[in-house]
Amino acid sequence: MDRLENIEIFVRVAQTQSFAEAARQLRLARSVVTSRVKQLEEHVGAPLFHRSTRVVRLSEVGQAFLSDCTDLVGRANDIMDQMRGARAGPAGILRIHALTGFVLGHFAALLHEFQVNYPDIRLELIVSDAVVDPVKVGVDCALQIFPAASTELVSRPLFPVRRVFCATPAYLRKAGVPKSPRDLHKHALGLYSGYPTRDRWTFHHGPEHVTLYMNAALLTNSVHLLREYALEHAGIVCLPTLVAGDAILRGDLQVVLPDHLLSSFSLSAVYAGTSRNDFKLRLFIEHIAGAFSKVPQWDADMIAKGILPPDVITD
Known part of the structure; x- marks a missing residue:
């Protein structure tokens, strides 16, 4: 077992390219991580890493064995999880990174249901x-709307994330309702800063599309701040419907340019193909995926009321 633990530590150091970060993630002292890697190197008879004060990189021997070691660690953890599951149910820690916009308002009930089904799995959530x-x-997994950062990661789409421009009825009565995308230039705009297209916005109207570059009166990485900004009658904002849906259905916010569609993103579960918590992670992803159809409930409610068209644009 010590040798397998040493291999797992080796894999974590290689993946993070840092002894200190591997120690933090594994909740071990850095001296323990260093000692375990040294033990493995003595057993192999060759260095696994080239070390300097700033860089940790794999040696030729380390590169040759990393893939097999990663598979071994993933398979060993999967077997252990399944053995525990067969006896008393899966147990242990599952660490999740999730989008703020998804977590606030939609996620707590799903987490509670998952913990009722699997009470011995402890969740650690970074928002x-x-x-x-x-x-x-x-x-173990990131729930995000952007592509995986590496080709070594798996990305499983869960549901589409639509975006709309919206404002309060009071603001629109005062400032006027845009009739075309170019009319947005006449308004105070609140925009999310993290989209990969940055200041470039493409609107789809049937077979036609128009691309505009827009400057924001408020540019922020918080979609919830944008919603609050709009509710203060400050301007027109672009929000994902998963954040704006409730306010739109109540009439607090009104969709503008409903026939000019923006492209949608997919909320995806992104994880390593050889996750060390593969069994628990599969249970978690299946639980989340099972809670949503291809049309999330907040979109379905707006489509049923004619607020949104049923069409979804994907790039």
């Missing part, structure tokens, strides 16, 4: 809009 590599930050 942030940052795009992360799950391996490097030490989580």
